[in-house]
Amino acid sequence: MEETLSFPLWLRINHVINLFCMFLLMRSGVQILADHPKLYWNDGTTPGSEWAHFGTKVMPKDRLWISMDEAEHINSIVALPGGHHNLGAARNWHFLIVPVWIVNGLSYAIFLGVTGEWRRLIPTSWTIIPRAWESALTFASLQIPPDSAFTPYDPLQQLTYATVVFLVAPLMILTGLCMSPALIARFPWYPKLFGGRQAARSLHFIGLMTLVLYTLVHVTLVVVVHFPEDVSDMVLGSTNPNVTLALWIASMVLIGVVLFHIWATIYTLRYQRQFQTHATAIVEPLMRFLFGSLRSRQQYAKADISPYFRVNGYPPEHESYQRLATENFADWTLTIGGLVEQPLALSLEDLRVFPKQEQITKHNCIQGWSAVAEWGGVRMSTILDRCRLLPQARYVVFHAFPQAEYAPNTYYEVLTLEDILDPQTMLAYEMNWKPLPIPHGAPCRLRIEIKTGYKMVKYLRAIEVVDSFGGIGKGHGGYREDHQYYDKVAAI
Numbered sequence: 001m002e003e004t005l006s007f008p009l010w011l012r013i014n015h016v017i018n019l020f021c022m023f024l025l026m027r028s029g030v031q032i033l034a035d036h037p038k039l040y041w042n043d044g045t046t047p048g049s050e051w052a053h054f055g056t057k058v059m060p061k062d063r064l065w066i067s068m069d070e071a072e073h074i075n076s077i078v079a080l081p082g083g084h085h086n087l088g089a090a091r092n093w094h095f096l097i098v099p100v101w102i103v104n105g106l107s108y109a110i111f112l113g114v115t116g117e118w119r120r121l122i123p124t125s126w127t128i129i130p131r132a133w134e135s136a137l138t139f140a141s142l143q144i145p146p147d148s149a150f151t152p153y154d155p156l157q158q159l160t161y162a163t164v165v166f167l168v169a170p171l172m173i174l175t176g177l178c179m180s181p182a183l184i185a186r187f188p189w190y191p192k193l194f195g196g197r198q199a200a201r202s203l204h205f206i207g208l209m210t211l212v213l214y215t216l217v218h219v220t221l222v223v224v225v226h227f228p229e230d231v232s233d234m235v236l237g238s239t240n241p242n243v244t245l246a247l248w249i250a251s252m253v254l255i256g257v258v259l260f261h262i263w264a265t266i267y268t269l270r271y272q273r274q275f276q277t278h279a280t281a282i283v284e285p286l287m288r289f290l291f292g293s294l295r296s297r298q299q300y301a302k303a304d305i306s307p308y309f310r311v312n313g314y315p316p317e318h319e320s321y322q323r324l325a326t327e328n329f330a331d332w333t334l335t336i337g338g339l340v341e342q343p344l345a346l347s348l349e350d351l352r353v354f355p356k357q358e359q360i361t362k363h364n365c366i367q368g369w370s371a372v373a374e375w376g377g378v379r380m381s382t383i384l385d386r387c388r389l390l391p392q393a394r395y396v397v398f399h400a401f402p403q404a405e406y407a408p409n410t411y412y413e414v415l416t417l418e419d420i421l422d423p424q425t426m427l428a429y430e431m432n433w434k435p436l437p438i439p440h441g442a443p444c445r446l447r448i449e450i451k452t453g454y455k456m457v458k459y460l461r462a463i464e465v466v467d468s469f470g471g472i473g474k475g476h477g478g479y480r481e482d483h484q485y486y487d488k489v490a491a492i
């Protein structure tokens with residue numbers, strides 16, 4: 001039964017939007033990967049256990065190194081925006097485009113269903129498999145199956161389209177969601193469906209490679225088989241035989257996409273701050289809407305604790321810190337002030353008097369690595385109850401001791417009161433039942449399990465309750481927001 005191929009207008013529009021989104025997602029995705037260019041099947045991301053490593057950097061064996069040192073520089077031709085550690089901008093592109101791509105994909109699926117066009121894509125008989133195999137053999141011998149094989153698609157083509165649309169694309173969404181610390185803190189079983197968070201990350205990458213390969217083959221075949229009729233059908237629908245016009249429009253669209261990428265790359269690199277401000281105005285409310293009300297309910301077993309826990313952020317060399325360290329932080333005090341009725345200055349001993357909370361949780365660095373550890377300390381809400389917030393209080397700022405890598409600035413991060421009330425948000429002075437080691441933030445650090453790692457300030461010196469953070473640092477809500485253009489929600 002011969003069916004004529006008619007691509008309705010909605011489908012042609014879907015196709016163009018999809019093409020526009022896919023390349024932006026791919027390039028920004030590659031930039032995100034470059035920040036931690038290693039892939040694993042285990043959630044401890046033990047160094048050496050990666051199944052793929054892109055780049056040449058080798059970490060030293062004889063001194064402390066941090067995960068930021070592992071990031072690779074990447075060319076702007078493959079990555080958006082390219083360069084070194086432009087993770088903030090790449091994430092903003094990724095998260096701006098993802099909703100457009102998903103809405104476009106859903107509307108495509110709905111139209112397919114409603115119009116009955118799905119029958120061309122979803123196989124309805126097992127005979128498609130031997131027929132697709134036959135077709136594969138034909139292509140392998142560098143021949144094109146006869147016209148009669150295209151009804152409207154050739155069986156191999158149909159099978160491939162169905163796989164990409166109904167298997168690979170949903171898998172990209174589902175595995176992408178596993179990257180959200182908030183989501184997997186609330187539903188720790190969810191990433192297990194894919195074999196863990198790192199397995200999901202690996203699958204997300206394999207999905208990307210599948211889509212790249214698919215795109216290459218798809219474009220090649222459109223050019224080799226039935227060109228330029230395919231282009232004409234794709235652009236104008238099969239009722240319009242004006243091939244020249246179709247080729248002209250297709251070329252303009254492709255040139256437009258390329259120009260957009262060139263503009264996006266240059267704009268992002270030149271106006272990082274402006275792009276951050278505009279992009280996060282959209283991305284942050286969306287992140288809050290999707291993940292903002294999720295509360296951490298993690299309780300991993302002792303056996304889940306990772307043998308190795310990466311470090312990010314070198315210990316402060318500053319003598320104000322070093323002097324405290326030599327005395328095991330006996331003289332350390334944490335000041336809690338700002339918009340509180342009762343300012344506090346707490347020593348380690350004071351902290352140990354509060355009811356102790358213990359939790360075994362998964363740490364998720366924004367760069368991509370993860371690790372599980374036990375944390376012991378005091379719940380943040382306990383501390384805030386003790387100092388009694390004033391009614392104007394809206395944000396809590398965590399300040400660290402000065403670290404040489406950030407001089408003349410110091411590391412700090414801002415959290416909302418709602419974030420803080422997560423039951424697993426705490427000041428940790430213990431890691432794996434031992435005093436918090438110096439590389440991990442001794443004597444005391446923040447844990448907030450619904451966020452990516454950069455929110456969890458180490459080497460804590462002071463906590464400040466404020467009604468606005470515009471005057472702190474550069475005013476974007478944290479050191480990494482100020483200097484690396486990250487968003488301040490950090491829920492994925």
Ligand SMILES: Nc1nc2c(c(=O)[nH]1)N[C@H]1C(S)=C(S)[C@@H](COP(=O)(O)O)O[C@H]1N2
Pocket residue numbers: 309310311312313314364365366400401403411439440441452453454455456457458459
């Ligand atoms: N003071 C300070 N705190 C910090 C950082 C830092 O550089 N300085 N890095 C953050 C980042 S990006 C991560 S992933 C975690 C890492 O914690 P870890 O070193 O214990 O693994 O600490 C966060 N807290």
Ligand SMILES: [Mo]
Pocket residue numbers: 312365366367453454
């Ligand atoms: Mo991080």
